[in-house]
Amino acid sequence: MVSALPSVPLTLGAHRVVRGIRVEHLCGDPTLSPESDRELMLLIARTALRAIKTQVQEPTLFEREETQAPSVHRELVGAS
Amino acid sequence: MTRPLKIVQYLNQFFGGIGGEEYNDQPVQVIEGPVGPGRALANILGDTVAVTATIIAGDNFLVEEQDRSLPPVRQALRKYQPDLVVAGPAFDAGRYGLGCALICQLANETGINAVTGMEPDNPGVMSQKGLYVIPTGSSPAEMVPALRKMAALGLKLARKEEVGSAEEEEYLPRGIRKPFNRHKQGAERAVDMVLGRIKGEPVASEISIRQYDQVDPPPPIDDxxxxxxxxxxxxxxxxxxxxxxxxxxxxxxxxxxxxxxxxxxxxxxxxxxxxxxxxxxxxxxxxxxxxxxxxxxxxxxxxxxxxxxxxxxxxxxxxxxxxxxxxxxxxxxxxxxxxxxxxxxxxxx
Structure with missing residues (x-):
């Protein structure tokens, strides 16, 4: 699963958790250029595929491997 | 020696040995003595208790045709005058659960204590108020442990003994609150709990929170x-x-x-x-x-x-x-x- 607040599903026992961007725009970032935003969404989806391909024993967080990814603007999230 | 306690058990068409889903419209029948799970119940209870009769009905008939299904049940309860009615257990079978709840409710209305058992999410649990329901798993493979717990609570009910809280007696909370005095303010109790935690003593929360399921992670997919x-x-x-x-x-x-x-x-x-x-x-x-x-x-x-x-x-x-x-x-x-x-x-x- 992709979650903007990974600590919640990890605490509850979800096995494969991918860090999303924000609750209000989970799989992308409207502050980026359309091209960078598209790359970011693809990277999140690929991270999810990597999670599905990975053996896990316990709740595990999968971070994006940001080598060729755009930097993501992070701020505090008002959870909903 | 005191007279043995009398139990009447309710079973659906399946556990009553009539047949499967195609017999769910079977009318009510009453059989002397225990049937099927009732024999296991009788073994658990021993000689001081007798399963004197078994009421059997099709799931659909009992719940959907109450004008016709409930009068013979009432009649049987009058005839056998049990100290306790045991319904089911129904496990995760929804209509059976509703039927068990209905029978327990009917018994309670006529002044007879009753106990049933079912999976906590069975719709029967919420269908009637104030019933004694022992939580079970979803599979009839758990029949004997379920009956054991139902028998333990049922004996107290049959003997009109005082029944403790849901937590103590392992039944599902009935939504009934009994005021009692804890003799300490909330703040003191909270501090006691914190200190207990630090000392590594067992600390029981005053609020029960339902546990989430723990599921094994599915294996990865390589390709x-x-x-x-x-x-x-x-x-x-x-x-x-x-x-x-x-x-x-x-x-x-x-x-x-x-x-x-x-x-x-x-x-x-x-x-x-x-x-x-x-x-x-x-x-x-x-x-x-x-x-x-x-x-x-x-x-x-x-x-x-x-x-x-x-x-x-x-x-x-x-x-x-x-x-x-x-x-x-x-x-x-x-x-x-x-x-x-x-x-x-x-x-x-």
Whole structure:
């Protein structure tokens, strides 16, 4: 699963958790250029595929491997 | 020696030995002595208690034809004058659970104590108020341990002994609060709990919180290029106008929508009905942020996944009882399994 607040599903026992961007725009970032935003969404989806391909024993967080990814603007999230 | 206590047990057509689902319209019949699970119950109870009669009826008949089904049950209870009625256990069988609850309620109305057993999510649990229900698993393989617990509580009820709290006696909370004096203020009790924790002593919370299921992680899939992948979102993404009237706050159900031939969601055609996202990004800019369809189309095109399932599932992530969440999850999982989907990416907002 992709979650903007990974600590919640990890605490509850979800096995494969991918860090999303924000609750209000989970799989992308409207502050980026359309091209960078598209790359970011693809990277999140690929991270999810990597999670599905990975053996896990316990709740595990999968971070994006940001080598060729755009930097993501992070701020505090008002959870909903 | 005192006279043996008398028990009457209720069983459905299946456990009563009449037959399966095709016999669910069987009328009420009363048989002297124990039947099926009643024999196990009699063994557990020993010589001081006798299962004097067994009431058997078809699940549908008992619940749906109460004008005809309940009078013979009342008559049997008058005839046998039991000290206790034992209904079921029904495990996760919904209509059987409703029937057991109905029988217990009827017994209570005539002044006879009753106990039943069923899975905590069985609709029978909530169908009547104030019943003694022992929680069971979902499988009849647990018959004997379930009967053992029902017998322990049932004996107290039959002997009109005082019954302790739900926690002490292991029955499901009946929604009845009994005021009592803890003799210490809340603040003192909280400090006591903290100190207990620090000292490593067992500390019991005063509020019971239901445990979540622990599920084993499914094995990884090495080569996704051979499999179908589906998307689920909790952002309540629906076709604009919300044709199924999906709830905007607390999810009661799930909905599936076709994305066949769609490469990207637009705000003209799709919206999030989640009350938390009104006027926000998913509705004004880009619903794909809650359902990364363009990315999955791309991964499908370049062969990193076998294919993208042509329906996505939508629920509104909100305060949801565990039982509803489980029902919704099971429903989605069953449909996806039937559609040969092997992997799912859940967008959890």
């Amino acid at each position: 996704l290029s051979r499999y179908s992948v589906a998307l689920i979102t909790t952002a309540g993404i629906v076709p604009r106008g919300n044709p199924n009237r999906q709830s905007t706050e607390i999810p009661r159900n799930y909905f599936a929508y076709s994305i066949a031939g769609v490469d990207s969601l637009t705000v003209q055609n799709w919206e999030s009905v989640h009350t938390g996202f009104k006027g926000h990004v998913y509705n004004t800019l880009n619903p794909n942020y809650a359902l990364p369809l363009p990315a999955l189309r791309e991964l499908d095109r370049i062969g990193e996944i076998g294919q993208l399932h042509d329906r996505f599932y939508s629920v509104v992530g909100g305060g949801c009882p565990v039982s509803d969440a489980r029902r919704i999850g099971r429903g989605i999982a069953t449909e996806l399994t039937d559609a040969d989907v092997e992997a799912v990416i859940l967008e959890s907002t």
